[in-house]
Amino acid sequence: MTINIIIDTDPGIDDAVALMLALKSPEINVVGITTVAGNVPVDRATENVLKILRYLGITDIPVYQGAYRPIYGELTDTSDVHGSDGLGDVGLEAPKDYKISDKHAVEFLLRASKEYKDLIVVTIGPLTNIALAILLDKKFSERIKHFVSMCGVYGLTKYGVGNITSRAEFNVYTDPIAAKIYFSTPAIKYLIGLDVTQKPSAMLTAKDRVKMRNYGGIGKLIFNMLRRFRGSVPLHDPLTIAYLLDKEVLKFRELYVDVEVSGIYTFGETMADLRQDIPDWLREGFKAYVAYDIDGKKYKEILFTRLIGRRD
Numbered sequence: 001m002t003i004n005i006i007i008d009t010d011p012g013i014d015d016a017v018a019l020m021l022a023l024k025s026p027e028i029n030v031v032g033i034t035t036v037a038g039n040v041p042v043d044r045a046t047e048n049v050l051k052i053l054r055y056l057g058i059t060d061i062p063v064y065q066g067a068y069r070p071i072y073g074e075l076t077d078t079s080d081v082h083g084s085d086g087l088g089d090v091g092l093e094a095p096k097d098y099k100i101s102d103k104h105a106v107e108f109l110l111r112a113s114k115e116y117k118d119l120i121v122v123t124i125g126p127l128t129n130i131a132l133a134i135l136l137d138k139k140f141s142e143r144i145k146h147f148v149s150m151c152g153v154y155g156l157t158k159y160g161v162g163n164i165t166s167r168a169e170f171n172v173y174t175d176p177i178a179a180k181i182y183f184s185t186p187a188i189k190y191l192i193g194l195d196v197t198q199k200p201s202a203m204l205t206a207k208d209r210v211k212m213r214n215y216g217g218i219g220k221l222i223f224n225m226l227r228r229f230r231g232s233v234p235l236h237d238p239l240t241i242a243y244l245l246d247k248e249v250l251k252f253r254e255l256y257v258d259v260e261v262s263g264i265y266t267f268g269e270t271m272a273d274l275r276q277d278i279p280d281w282l283r284e285g286f287k288a289y290v291a292y293d294i295d296g297k298k299y300k301e302i303l304f305t306r307l308i309g310r311r312d
């Protein structure tokens with residue numbers, strides 16, 4: 001069965017890997033790609049999507065540019081992680097003749113939610129576009145089969161610590177109000193946070209990256225994009241796609257979650273109500289499925305087989 005998805009993204013090296021994983025997987029139909037300001041300003045995010053499409057020789061996937069700034073929050077310079085162009089400065093070129101749509105990403109999200117009965121929205125950047133779609137159309141989120149989001153950190157594993165501040169995950173920190181609007185909708189949400197993406201068994205070791213380089217092609221591209229890193233590197237965003245390809249890769253718990261939208265140390269911090277044995281009506285936050293465990297070996301197998309065509 002074909003899995004119809006929209007990917008909302010702010011590339012970003014790991015966004016680029018997520019896009020390639022989805023676009024190289026025949027069971028997944030990428031209905032469209034929407035961009036959002038996050039790792040890079042939105043026009044750069046759009047350009048980076050086009051660079052990846054050109055690299056893969058794809059000419060027919062619609063691309064829609066979205067929000068140019070967070071609803072509330074500032075863009076952070078991430079060039080130390082993602083390079084000055086957002087894609088590790090490997091010199092990928094944008095296509096000269098790829099026309100992006102003149103419609104806004106949010107308009108597309110609303111329209112596609114009506115056209116597809118089984119649409120999955122995958123978010124791997126700040127949640128600004130999604131929040132705007134929710135605010136524009138009360139029924140939008142209910143028409144989505146479900147969302148899968150790389151966002152937040154919920155204290156579910158010992159690896160679940162912040163990556164932009166000590167407590168906050170980058171996508172939520174960049175636009176916490178948008179995350180709150182998203183959390184508060186009754187839609188079905190699968191949240192994949194740093195609790196699992198930072199588990200050592202799920203990270204790409206230096207050895208994994210050398211192996212990738214030696215296989216050439218996409219493997220070499222990933223190696224080069226990540227060349228500024230030493231030791232193990234988390235690949236957060238592709239986990240959303242890996243989960244759609246193989247449900248066994250993650251375990252989820254239904255929890256109530258919310259986000260801090262102010263605070264010196266807590267700005268953008270996500271919380272899960274982990275109290276045991278209390279009735280649901282006493283719980284704080286909004287219902288979501290939150291990833292609490294990952295099969296790191298399986299995740300890496302998916303990355304290797306799908307992107308490089310080899311298992312080891």
Ligand code: BDR
Nearest residue numbers: 012015124169170171236
């Ligand atoms: C998230 O932050 C970004 O830098 C990555 O692309 C990913 O979406 C991880 O916190």
Ligand code: CA
Nearest residue numbers: 012015124125
């Ligand atoms: Ca991202």
